[in-house]
Amino acid sequence: MRVGELAGRTGVSVRALRYYEEQNLLSAERSPSGQRHYPESAVDRVQLIQQLYAAGLSSKTIAELLPCVIDGRxxxxxxxxxxxxxxxxxxxxxxxxxxxxxxxxxxxxxxxxxxxxxxxxxxxxxxxxxxxx
Missing domain, CATH: 4.10.270 (Myosin, subunit A)
Incomplete structure (x- = not known):
């Protein structure tokens, strides 16, 4: 899905999604024309990121913890x-x-x-x- 669709489905701005990418919290594949394309799992990941931000965690802490929160290891x-x-x-x-x-x-x-x-x-x-x- 493209960045606008992910933004619409999660209620998060396109700007915030780009910030998540800059902070290595979210990744997208790029089309030959440079457009971002996200997997379906990005919706859950963005929602988790939002929950962790709401809990008061910094982007640095979220980046460190996301792998074990998502993979369970x-x-x-x-x-x-x-x-x-x-x-x-x-x-x-x-x-x-x-x-x-x-x-x-x-x-x-x-x-x-x-x-x-x-x-x-x-x-x-x-x-x-x-x-x-």
């Missing part, structure tokens, strides 16, 4: 690296859950204040005046 060092990256993903998930919980508490407090007729601004002003500021 890895050296002990690569397995350790995968476990480390998984730990980083777990930590980001934990951090995001804490951020969500914090937002939930702010939303709950703001909703409660709206029901009692006190806005966040009015509440902070009354707290400041009680402090003598």
């Amino acid at each position: 890895a050296t002990p060092a690569l397995l350790e690296r995968l476990a480390t990256e998984r730990g980083h993903v777990d930590q980001r998930i934990t951090d995001l859950l804490h951020a969500r919980d914090r937002l939930d508490s702010v939303i709950t407090a703001a909703t409660s204040n709206m029901l009692t007729g006190m806005s966040c601004r009015r509440k902070s002003e009354s707290t400041s005046s009680a402090d003598g500021r």
